[in-house]
Amino acid sequence: MxxxxxxxxxxxxxxxxxxxxxxxxxxxxxxxxxxxxxxxxxxxxxxxxxxxxxxxxxxxxxxxxxxxxxxxxxxxxxxxxxxxxxxxxxxxxxxxxxxxxxxxxxxxxxxxxxxxxxxxxxxxxxxxxxxxxxxxxxxxxxxxxxGLPPSRDTTTPPNKKPKTHKAPDGFADDHQVSLFGFMTPRELSAIFPHRSPIRNGAVHQHTHATIDAATDADRRFWSQTASEAALKLGRRLVNLITLKGDVSCLDNMMAVVEGHAAGRQHKSEGSLETITFSTGSTGNTSISRRAEKRQRPPTPPLLTEPPTLPSLKAVTGAVRHHSDLANRGWRMPSLETVEQTGWGPDELGSFISSSRCLQRVGGQLWGKQWAAVLEHIPKAAAGQPGPLRQLQSIGMIEHRDGQTHQRYQAGVERLKDVLTSRGCRKSLKELHVQIPPLYGHTAIDSLVAVDSLVKECCTPDARITVTSTPHPVISRLHRFDLSLFYSDAIPSHPSPFFMMAIQAAAREATQINYVISQHDLTHPVDSPSQAAIDIAKTLTFDKAERVIVRNAHGFDPPPGAPSPQPTIINHLQQFLTGTELYICSALGDSSGRLLAEKMPRMVEWVWIGRGVSSGGMIGVLEGLGAGTEVGSVNVDEVSLTGGALDGWRSDGFPSIGRIGMHLSVPDGLGASAAAELIRGGISSIVGGVRSLRSLTLTVHGSEAVRDAVREAVRTEVSDNFTIGTRSQWGSVEVTATRRS
Incomplete structure (x- = not known):
């Protein structure tokens, strides 16, 4: 080879x-x-x-x-x-x-x-x-x-002294300082001794510095630089404007910044404006990383007097490992921007507490955590505009798993109070919000709280983004409850944010629900407010797979309660993606039919739950319409005498591939009569349902009933279907399969 x-x-x-x-x-x-x-x-x-x-x-x-x-x-x-x-x-x-x-x-x-x-x-x-x-x-x-000759290393081998050359006539030290001003501290250290006036003068000219482990040479240099040496270097970097570095050199960066502050303490103005972090790398192998960590200098000791950085405007790229900065006590009155991830509320709040012109703070925190961050900044004095008057953006207001609507609402309300009491009134130019799943009437209260924050703290043209979080247990499940349109908290004139938030939740929803509760029995759900109608008309459920009617948790409908007819459903656009329809409430006849009318023309699964009347079942199937194709219809346990086998010859039914039904035989019904009802029902269904391929009836009854059923279907029921039976514990399964 x-x-x-x-x-x-x-x-x-x-x-x-x-x-x-x-x-x-x-x-x-x-x-x-x-x-x-x-x-x-x-x-x-x-x-x-x-x-x-x-x-x-x-x-x-x-x-x-x-x-x-x-x-x-x-x-x-x-x-x-x-x-x-x-x-x-x-x-x-x-x-x-x-x-x-x-x-x-x-x-x-x-x-x-x-x-x-x-x-x-x-x-x-x-x-x-x-x-x-x-x-x-x-x-x-x-x-x-x-194809070029190899590049020469800028460092000098440890066993070889650097070559020195006499400068040309007229080429004084200040000229050499300018000539070497473009070289990094590491490169200068390889050429000049630490006390060299040329080296120190060149460093004095630096306006940009990078402290990282981007190369092996940089890694060796900074890992061998003690905090005291970095502090001295910082004192010479008196013209520094921008400092960049990564987490592996955080100790050196802190020392350089504090040395720089000390070097400029007798000057009226500062020079350092930006500190930028990158994640960087601490080595090529896990072994070298562990060795590097052992050689890393200790954190610089805290200064007696916290340093002041009067010109520092931005600290960006910070991650959790940089949170040690919060313990240094830096005074940064001109700080405008902090971009970070992973810091705790107390750390972030302590870091920004000295700013009096804060504009942007990045991160992802709960509402109450953002409030805790900004509470480190003092409130506005009476008649004064306040230290957060220039605030333009805070990071994401998160909703996290397990956080109830009440806690989310309380956190947002606390955040609004903190912002406004510190001068942030209609100054935010952007806001990023995660909202909880819109499930239950209390979800509207959460939106109302955020809406109030937007009105108080954001500019009229603020850029606002809204995302919806999934179910706290089933991470992929985004539920949207249509019954929230009957909440008393829906404003009569919804704001753009309120509309946008509900629209965003609808787009992310994978499950559309109508949850029936006592509220439906005491409120006129057949006449929704105009505000609810205006919102409902705009919704698109781009990801919804399941459509469900169910009872609220703990709700036990009183006997004889009517089936509520939530006509808000009429104002929804047609569903384009829903493939499964579940009617799981005995009061779901009307709402089930209304939702069925919104289903697409291809439906994989329809489930009719226990307690749904035969009339309700027929209404749901007719709601799907004659032009719809349904893969399977499954009917949970219903009484044989409740009419479940009737009405299947309706011209308004969709075509159905498979039907499954659980039938219970009342004790007072004779075995032969039950068997004849079942035989007649099979004949009616297989002869009336278009495109039917199979029908399965699971009959629950006495042994006599089961025997009678097996005997009744021995003779041919339909020319196009083959009938078979199978005994199960306490029941008999009868299957009619279309002949090929």
Missing amino acids: AAVSSASACHFNLPHLPLMPPFTRYREGTRVLMVSKTKREGKHKWVTAVVDRRPEETSRGTKVHMTEVAGCRERFEVLVPAVEVTIAEEWTAEGGGGQQLSLAEGTRVRIQERHSSGWTLGLIVRPDDTLDNRPDSWGWFPDFLT
Whole structure:
């Protein structure tokens, strides 16, 4: 067998390189050293310039725009020549960290960065010499595919001293500081000793810093950096604007931030505006991760005086492991945005408590938990607008399994009170809400509570999203109870949110219910309110599979109670997906027929429950209509003398494939009379129901009755059906099967 030698058949271990777009080297805020275009004092001079807008990729290379930091504010435009290669053999991306790029043989690739780990970041070039800017057209691939000499590592082996060279004449330390200003703290540490004025000056210029374990070298550097060293580094990062990092370096990040605050404590304004977290990676194997964890420095000790970060506006990407930040006591009066997942209410509340211009807080919490978060912020003083006056968004208001409508309602009402008492009045521009299943009249009270919060706290054009949660036990079951349209809590003029919430619940519902209760017997369900009608007309049940009429839990209908006729059902649109219809209430005749009229033309299963009258059964089948095809009709135990075998020749019945029925024979009915009724019923059903393939009657009665039934069906009942019997415990099963 020939050996496989293509690149795509080999395995290369991608060392979790950062997932970053092109232009990373030339991002806005990067400072570089340039030679002035005009002479100053008779000669060109070295000046410091900053990248002030997003670079442009052209067919010749990357165009970088810069402006001199001080002095003449001279503008520069530099074209960094493109380095393009043609891939000589196919490469197929494999699993691993970062974003890998699959390449076909002959593909042209523009190189963005060559990493010392043996990987190269590239962007595909189209045949027409333009760049392919689709997200899957850039990424990392093995460096050997470029055909270029290997990239040199930027770190110095531990057993070899770094080479030093004398700077050119006129190239003073401040020029060298600008020259090395684009290098990371790790790269600077590999070249200069820690007390080097050039290293410290270069760090002083940094406006963006990243502390993570994206590469093996980064991982080693930060895992070996003690909190005290990170704190000193932070004191030198006095111009820091953006800090990025991952959970594996959280301790170093905290120390750098607190050192930065200490380094700027004598300045009137802050500089750090954004802290961004990524999940990152702590190693390529579980062994290296455990070893890394053992080497990880301890959490920095709390400072005597909590640091103040006057310019910090955003902390994003935080997850549960970052919640240690809440214990640091940072004062962040300008904090506008916190995006996190997994923090507890007390942690999140403590973290944001010092903000006086909060705009966005992310996360997923119950209503009462959101209230607990925001209670950490003081209430508005009398006559003052309040610290949450600028609040634009909070995360998802969750409904969780086991949470009753009453608890959900109480939590939302408490949240509204907390928001309004702190100045959040009609300021929220977006709101994301999970509502409980709309099952039972109390569900409407939950919606009314959220509706009140929306009216008090949201702008008129706020973007509101509503999702419905499933049944707390059966996770896939979304139930929608039509009887809620008769709730006294339905507003006479429903708001857009109220309409949208009910519509969202209907779209997610997998089960449509009409639940009969005492309320149906004491209220005029045959005349719903106009508000209920207006809502019902708009509903679509896109996922509903089952349609059920049942009694409310614990409801025992009084003798002689009439069957309620909830005419709200008439105003619903036709069901498009329901395949099963269950009538499980003795009072379900009218509601069952109304729902049957809304069923689609293909129904798999109809169940007529115990206690439903024969008239109710006939009404349900006629409600389905002559144009409907039904797979099976099953009738629970009914009395033989109750008319269950009558009326099956109706022209209004659907076509039915299979019928199953349980019959009980009253004690006062003779065996022969019972047998004749059953024989006549079989003849009527098989001769009257269109498309019937089989009929099964399970007869419950005395032994004499069972014998009489077996004897009665020995003679032929129908030319088109074969009759068979089977004895069961206390019953006999009679089956009529259509001859082929």
